[in-house]
Amino acid sequence: MTGQAMDLMIFPKIGLILFFGFFVGLLVWVYRQRGRRLYEKESQIPFDEAPKAKTSFDEAPKDEP
């Protein structure tokens, strides 16, 4: 068997085994959640904004109209 033929046997298989292992693992993991919402708190992070502080700009006297 030539080196090239050996490459053809080995490397694609390594890649595919890694891929399917990874993908199947993810599918199993997703399936095991069974519809529960587990990440409610994390998904709210963009809305959990720090309260605005008053700055000297806000406190400066405004021109009367």
Add this chain to the structure above:
Amino acid sequence: MSQPEQNTGLERLTYNDKVVRQFFWATVLWGFVGMLVGILIASELANWRVNMGIPYITFGRIRPLHTNGVIFGFACNAFFTAAYYSTQRLVKARLYSDVLSQIHFWGWQAIIVCAALTFPQGLTFGKEYGELEWPIKLAITVVWVVFAVNYFGTLLRRREKHLYVSIWFYSASIITVAALHIVESFFIPVSFLKSYSMFSGTQDALVQWWYGHNAVAFILTTPFLGMMYYFIPKAVNRPIYSYRLSIVHFWSLIFVYIWAGPHHLHYTALPGWAQSLGMVFSIMLWMPSWGGMINGLLTLRGAWDKVRKDHVLKFLVTAVTFYGMATFEGPLMAIKSVNAISHYTDWTIGHVHSGTLGWVGFMTFGALYWLAPKLYGVKLYSDRMATTHFWLGTVGIVVYIVSMWIAGITQALMLQAVTPEGKLLYPDFVQTVAAIEPYYYMRLFGGLLYFSGVCLAVVNFWKTMKSAPTPVDETVLVPVRFVPSRLTDDLEEATRQKDMTGVVNKLHHILESKPMVLTALALAVISVGSLVELVPTFYIRDNVPLIASVKPYTPLELEGRDIYVREGCYLCHSQMVRPFKDEYLRYGPPSRPGESVYDHPFQWGSKRTGPDLARVGGKYPDLWHYRHMRNPRDISSKSIMPVFKWLLTNKLDTGLTKAKIQAMRTLGVPYSKEDVDSADVRRDRQAAEVAAVLKDQGNVPESVKDKEIVALIAYLQRLGTDIKKEAPQ
């Protein structure tokens, strides 16, 4: 920059919005410039006269200016704008360093300016999307490291323990782009502005498309997915549809994307196993891509009515829709039998632009329209202008991509057509070009529509800024700095938590509070596909068998090759005959890996606006090439190739010939010491021979012998001739 607030346990902190505003305007500026250059090159393809015979604006030189301008100028600045704005708010921390922020901003803009100065002069590394010459590549490395330090430094100083999904995408982009840029840039310098790729032929092709495809992934996709996960929930005011899906989306996308590069090299001289991997993983990539699209679109569940009124949502939702369409089309085109039609044609150009104009462009403008009022503290100048921008852009994209689909498929089918006797139905390549020329005008029209929308955005943003008082950076009250916990404490806490079930969930929950571990893991994930594809191609000789009759270029041919690269000929002409009947009939036997082993960089190309040149050597007399460069219409009346008349008058720069041969020798090209020493003499001798032939064939003055055209003719006449000397097997 933070001060304790009395009796509240909170600190006052001011976000660095100054640099966000700077990047905002850089995005607008380079978007305008990059797309304007796009309009120019689209005009040049529609009508060759637009090249005007000026070397600095000829298609081959400024096409890289368009691609680099929109990728590194527009898209990267959009990424920096969004990442700096959203990350500060997501982690409740000011950017790590004001100095690094300013170095990042000005350094990056200087790089784009350098690109704008060097490309029109033909200073190029010769590899698509990585054309910048080595000093600028080094500058990119430095500025990117500054960005990484500034970004990860911010994460380490955060006040929010948990890292939101957008930050994973930003982090993975930063680390992967660094890896891609470093590997793609391996060069050997010849002079201050000239270098050669350390890779050659097949290996260079694989590295190039590993880089090129993943530049699409990690510059044009993952940063914008990070933006999607932040701006869509914010704009629609509801959380992302499924956070769990975002976890699957993130890991599967970055893992699978990195393998798909070889689909750019189907039916080429790349080893078959690599092509198969590229195809299989490209098809698999469809699923994580659509997982992300579904997650983005379903975030609008119950709120679709808002899209009608809100121009920001119009842009964002349409961007995600184009993402879905482009990521369906991509895997389709990666199937080998489809690729046999689509590759080298305008279909690819249409596909790219549905992603860039639709996904990247609209996601960016959606984010910019959302940001402008917040960064300047006033209402957007005109909602109506923004809505008009949206419709001009949408119609423009559709016109653009439809014209390219028709042009690509038409040309591919014409090129493949044979008569019942088995002869080519359209033997002249130019016949197919003439057939699709109307669609080049149609593409130009689509591009103009899109660009006119961009012009409206520029005015709208400018007026918004002008209507605002002096902008003030946002000051907020944040919790005291988050102290990173130990892994054991995290595990203990995860075990206690009742609402977080399952080992994987608990581990991922911990991972999301460890930015450096998460980034290192992302790097490990992208390394798997990279190593499995790259390492065997480099270390197993059988993948690129040598051909005894293939010899290195002569000094004059090497100079001619550099001119070929300088003028961007590879952007319109491939040097790769695929194993198809029509290509055999038109060009000759299929290309083999051993034929390009001395090509630093490889010249296989990615698009055929003109015919393949892999076997052009000896096909025409020297005088034919001379006249063709002077005016292609003298040879082929319907040709759309620009004139290259300056090659007939420019004196060949001979100052670096020896250094070039020496550089090639260092890279392993089998030149002897004597070859290096005698390079100048051999170059001049061959130039005199070519000049004599030109005089003989067409009474061309002998003074042509020291002109660039002679070197280019020598190179072109060499292409594909070595293989003909091979002993019959």
